[in-house]
Amino acid sequence: MTDLHSLETPALLLDRACMARNIQRMQAQVDALGCRLRPHVKTSKSWPVVQAQRAAGAASITVSTLKEAEQFFAQGERDILYAVALAPNKVAHALDLRARGCDLAVIVDSVAAARAVASAVASAGMPLPTLVEIDSDGHRSGVRPGDPLLLEIGQVLHAAGSLAGVMTHAGGSYDLDTPQALQAMAAQERDAVLACAAALRAAGLPCPRVSVGSTPTALSATDLAGVTEVRAGVYVFFDLVMAGIGVCSERDIALSVLTSVIGHQPAKGWIIVDAGWMAMSRDRGTAKQAVDQGYGAVCAADGQPLPTLWMGSANQEHGIVSMRDGSCPADLPARFPVGTLLRVLPNHACATAAQHDAYRVLDGGAIVDTWPRFSGW
Amino acid sequence: MTDLHSLETPALLLDRACMARNIQRMQAQVDALGCRLRPHVKTSKSWPVVQAQRAAGAASITVSTLKEAEQFFAQGERDILYAVALAPNKVAHALDLRARGCDLAVIVDSVAAARAVASAVASAGMPLPTLVEIDSDGHRSGVRPGDPLLLEIGQVLHAAGSLAGVMTHAGGSYDLDTPQALQAMAAQERDAVLACAAALRAAGLPCPRVSVGSTPTALSATDLAGVTEVRAGVYVFFDLVMAGIGVCSERDIALSVLTSVIGHQPAKGWIIVDAGWMAMSRDRGTAKQAVDQGYGAVCAADGQPLPTLWMGSANQEHGIVSMRDGSCPADLPARFPVGTLLRVLPNHACATAAQHDAYRVLDGGAIVDTWPRFSGW
Numbered sequence: 001m002t003d004l005h006s007l008e009t010p011a012l013l014l015d016r017a018c019m020a021r022n023i024q025r026m027q028a029q030v031d032a033l034g035c036r037l038r039p040h041v042k043t044s045k046s047w048p049v050v051q052a053q054r055a056a057g058a059a060s061i062t063v064s065t066l067k068e069a070e071q072f073f074a075q076g077e078r079d080i081l082y083a084v085a086l087a088p089n090k091v092a093h094a095l096d097l098r099a100r101g102c103d104l105a106v107i108v109d110s111v112a113a114a115r116a117v118a119s120a121v122a123s124a125g126m127p128l129p130t131l132v133e134i135d136s137d138g139h140r141s142g143v144r145p146g147d148p149l150l151l152e153i154g155q156v157l158h159a160a161g162s163l164a165g166v167m168t169h170a171g172g173s174y175d176l177d178t179p180q181a182l183q184a185m186a187a188q189e190r191d192a193v194l195a196c197a198a199a200l201r202a203a204g205l206p207c208p209r210v211s212v213g214s215t216p217t218a219l220s221a222t223d224l225a226g227v228t229e230v231r232a233g234v235y236v237f238f239d240l241v242m243a244g245i246g247v248c249s250e251r252d253i254a255l256s257v258l259t260s261v262i263g264h265q266p267a268k269g270w271i272i273v274d275a276g277w278m279a280m281s282r283d284r285g286t287a288k289q290a291v292d293q294g295y296g297a298v299c300a301a302d303g304q305p306l307p308t309l310w311m312g313s314a315n316q317e318h319g320i321v322s323m324r325d326g327s328c329p330a331d332l333p334a335r336f337p338v339g340t341l342l343r344v345l346p347n348h349a350c351a352t353a354a355q356h357d358a359y360r361v362l363d364g365g366a367i368v369d370t371w372p373r374f375s376g377w
Numbered sequence: 378m379t380d381l382h383s384l385e386t387p388a389l390l391l392d393r394a395c396m397a398r399n400i401q402r403m404q405a406q407v408d409a410l411g412c413r414l415r416p417h418v419k420t421s422k423s424w425p426v427v428q429a430q431r432a433a434g435a436a437s438i439t440v441s442t443l444k445e446a447e448q449f450f451a452q453g454e455r456d457i458l459y460a461v462a463l464a465p466n467k468v469a470h471a472l473d474l475r476a477r478g479c480d481l482a483v484i485v486d487s488v489a490a491a492r493a494v495a496s497a498v499a500s501a502g503m504p505l506p507t508l509v510e511i512d513s514d515g516h517r518s519g520v521r522p523g524d525p526l527l528l529e530i531g532q533v534l535h536a537a538g539s540l541a542g543v544m545t546h547a548g549g550s551y552d553l554d555t556p557q558a559l560q561a562m563a564a565q566e567r568d569a570v571l572a573c574a575a576a577l578r579a580a581g582l583p584c585p586r587v588s589v590g591s592t593p594t595a596l597s598a599t600d601l602a603g604v605t606e607v608r609a610g611v612y613v614f615f616d617l618v619m620a621g622i623g624v625c626s627e628r629d630i631a632l633s634v635l636t637s638v639i640g641h642q643p644a645k646g647w648i649i650v651d652a653g654w655m656a657m658s659r660d661r662g663t664a665k666q667a668v669d670q671g672y673g674a675v676c677a678a679d680g681q682p683l684p685t686l687w688m689g690s691a692n693q694e695h696g697i698v699s700m701r702d703g704s705c706p707a708d709l710p711a712r713f714p715v716g717t718l719l720r721v722l723p724n725h726a727c728a729t730a731a732q733h734d735a736y737r738v739l740d741g742g743a744i745v746d747t748w749p750r751f752s753g754w
Binding site: 005006007008009010011042064065066084085086087088089090093108109110112113116133135140141171260261262263264265272274277278279281282283284315316317318320337338339350351354355356357358375376377 | 382383384385386387388419441442443461462463464465466467470486487489490493512517518548637638639640641642649651654655656658659660661692693694695697714715716727728731732733734735752753754
């Protein structure tokens with residue numbers, strides 16, 4: 001048990017009980033929909049967090065890098081989906097993971113990438129289960145439902161014994177903020193993959209896996225009949241962007257950055273702290289939402305919100321905390337003297353966590369553990 | 378020797394010859410000004426890079442975290458300035474570094490922090506050389522020239538045998554883009570610390586060290602008489618923000634992210650690559666400059682600029698490369714097929730490098746070495 005006041009700042013705090021509630025909520029939601037939950041572990045990149053998700057009922061994991069696949073395979077995870085369209089220079093690595101016993105699946109959205117898979121599969125003499133990425137909302141990658149490209153890709157993969165199904169990610173849900181719009185997006189995400197699965201099957205091609213997911217759509221879906229699995233990542237910690245979308249409240253945010261007041265500019269109303277954008281990340285995902293949270297929302301060291309304050313700007317190792325309304329109360333330096341500890345809630349948990357090597361695990365107001373995390377590729 | 382095509386992407390490339398030219402240029406400039414160069418190693422956080430700076434004539438180093446101080450002290454660096462106002466929870470650590478033989482100096486800009494230093498110095502029975510941070514341009518921390526606070530802080534530190542001088546960082550230079558304005562800012566930065574040094578000395582207080590620096594002002598200064606040392610960081614790699622300010626050209630940027638084309642959305646003119654904001658960072662420092670570079674400027678794998686393209690947007694592991702003019706040439710997928718390697722120049726070298734564990738060192742078109750880097754606090 002370590003007191004918060006004995007930590008050097010900045011430090012990344014993880015509220016264990018809050019995380020456990022978030023995990024339970026998503027697991028219960030996906031269970032109720034009759035799907036398997038395949039958490040996207042790019043958010044935490046930390047084994048104790050993944051263990052907690054698996055212990056609560058998650059069946060398997062999704063990763064954003066082959067490094068995540070390697071790290072969690074080494075910890076005993078076998079059923080892993082690498083959910084970024086496979087670059088040709090990663091096919092050999094993917095097959096090597098399979099040769100070592102990892103049940104890795106990959107995704108593609110082009111004939112060229114499908115052919116790279118087929119060619120490597122032929123050389124290796126073993127299949128590489130591959131899902132076709134579907135574009136359900138126009139926000140990024142994938143084959144649009146109805147595009148004849150789907151069958152072309154499907155046929156190349158099937159001929160290589162490697163067609164495993166279809167998947168999509170409705171990242172467009174991040175731009176919504178009403179339950180109605182989110183429910184509609186969840187239905188749209190589902191309908192896109194169901195249409196593509198049906199098209200493959202109608203052409204005599206197999207489509208055992210039908211995978212959807214984003215945190216906002218997963219929490220908003222009411223009917224996922226025909227979908228086999230749901231992927232979601234950021235729900236495990238939540239963040240200010242998710243609060244702005246409306247799928248959590250600020251009280252559900254399990255991650256925060258502990259920082260110290262190191263100075264003031266009283267005439268400007270600035271409280272200068274030792275967490276800058278290197279500790280918070282440069283993510284400004286709330287800038288386009290109804291409430292711009294700057295570089296983060298500010299709480300006292302005990303987690304109590306200080307809603308009149310925000311981190312309005314940041315340099316590399318300096319955060320500038322000020323009044324949201326731009327006022328300069330004369331007593332600010334006295335209320336927050338040098339040495340005061342504050343906690344700053346992140347815009348985007350994935351981005352903020354990636355700036356740190358470890359989570360300081362908070363329970364009952366004290367640090368009870370340190371969980372390492374990795375980064376890179 | 379490794380061919381670029383055998384790397385898994387994304388990967389951080391460092392052009393060694395280009396870096397060497399950047400190091401020589403800054404060293405020659407600071408030598409000509411008659412000052413010592415104290416590079417800010419927060420940019421690289423990598424020992425081989427620091428070694429190259431020291432071999433070229435740098436006298437000592439500046440750090441942004443005590444972790445940098447620890448890492449480079451372990452490599453043999455002794456003369457280290459920690460250039461972020463000291464939080465009270467780091468005073469014991471700073472003194473411990475000194476007790477182990479590190480000639481660490483720190484900075485403060487408040488009486489409260491000076492008193493924390495004085496109190497710890499009294500307990501430890503050894504001094505902690507401390508510079509007073511001066512605010513030369515209103516952009517962040519520091520005591521304004523003429524503020525009586527300077528003498529108050531100076532007296533507290535001097536009574537503790539720990540007053541080492543004054544320092545400033547004209548970060549406001551990042552908002553300028555003409556040689557005239559940059560020269561004026563360099564003079565303003567110098568004049569601010571010289572005035573404060575004179576004020577301390579007039580009050581009978583010592584001020585042996587007079588330290589200034591930012592990459593743009595260091596490269597623009599014409600007369601630093603009275604200044605003892607210059608600090609600068611990002612010049613070692615340069616980046617698009619520095620090119621926008623006008624202190625380097627894009628050809629001087631030693632850092633780039635190697636990425637693979639993983640898909641296309643032809644109707645939108647999108648080339649999708651496997652370097653998203655996790656590989657580039659979320660830094661959008663060029664957004665406020667005359668030329669907004671999106672998430673980065675695009676080059677061919679051999680480093681040749683492709684000036685009609687940019688990384689206009691990015692998701693976590695996906696970059697979206699498109700025409701800067703928004704056009705959708707029909708031959709884009711054919712010109713940049715899946716598997717094509719591209720290099721993306723960063724907006725901000727400090728931010729992009731921090732997203733990676735190592736530099737792949739490029740020389741003569743091949744990878745000749747891998748230099749590890751660290752991050753965190």
